Amino acid sequence: MTSVFGADGKSYPCTVIEAGPCIVTQVKTLDNDGYEAVQLAFDDKKEKNTTKPMVGHFQKAGTEPKAKLVEFKGFEQALNLGDVISVDLFEENSFVDITGVSKGKGFQGVVTRHGFGGVGGQTHGQHNRGRAPGSVGASSFPSRVFPGMRMAGRTGGDNVKVENLRVLKVIPENNLIVVKGSVPGAKGSYLIIEK
């Protein structure tokens, strides 16, 4: 993330995303696959780190091996194998939805994981229960903890989608788009951008 000054003089928090060039590596059709979709590939990968079947898959599209493959639906224009999709697809001041894998936080308690308020004050005999979850249910009835009770556990690393992020700028020379606000995930991680 960084921040930039808009023409109105305001400072906007923004994220710079390298969005392309993506190459069409497979076109799924109704006849062949039962649904319509386009598989796009992004980011180079060494051939020695690619399995032989995947090398064949990329050769069919006439490209070098790629690191990330994602299927997209609902393209307006008809696409063929080997077509290149660039950031020209995006317009400035339009809105996009961005999906990514959020940063992993490890095993976290209920305060971090579910936003519990903690127990309250630190005085009045309070000892070491400040961030405890409290009661998880009643006694002999129902004699069990209900499923879905919010407890401590692995946090982060989920698929998170952020909707309606404004595209502040498209820089075609470097395949960059700049969106207002933050996106899920660590620096350098892969994102899915949808219009």
Place this chain on the structure above:
Amino acid sequence: MDLLKVAQEAFRTGTEIPSFGAGDSISVHYRIVEGAKERIQIFKGVVIQIKGEGVNKRFTVRKMSGNVGVERIFPFNSPFIEKVEMNRRGKVRRARIFYLRDLTGKSARIKERRM
């Protein structure tokens, strides 16, 4: 990191700001929007510090308004800066001349640096 700089560069307004440092007297021509009207205000004073890096780089200018000290912080990349005029180069030993805040009148003068 490199691509971040490319993106930041794309938002630059291209206003040339002369290089100055602490102790220099400058006039900042700053665009002010009041409702639908726009005018240019000139803030004339002494640079007392330059802070931050990259897009966050900003400078503080201090002036005496009557006998009240006024300080204003300007971002280098603000699109509202019309131009910056260099009035006088000052000879100071520090990068941040906060001691100026305690001084008034004759003692608040800064020696001119001859180039």
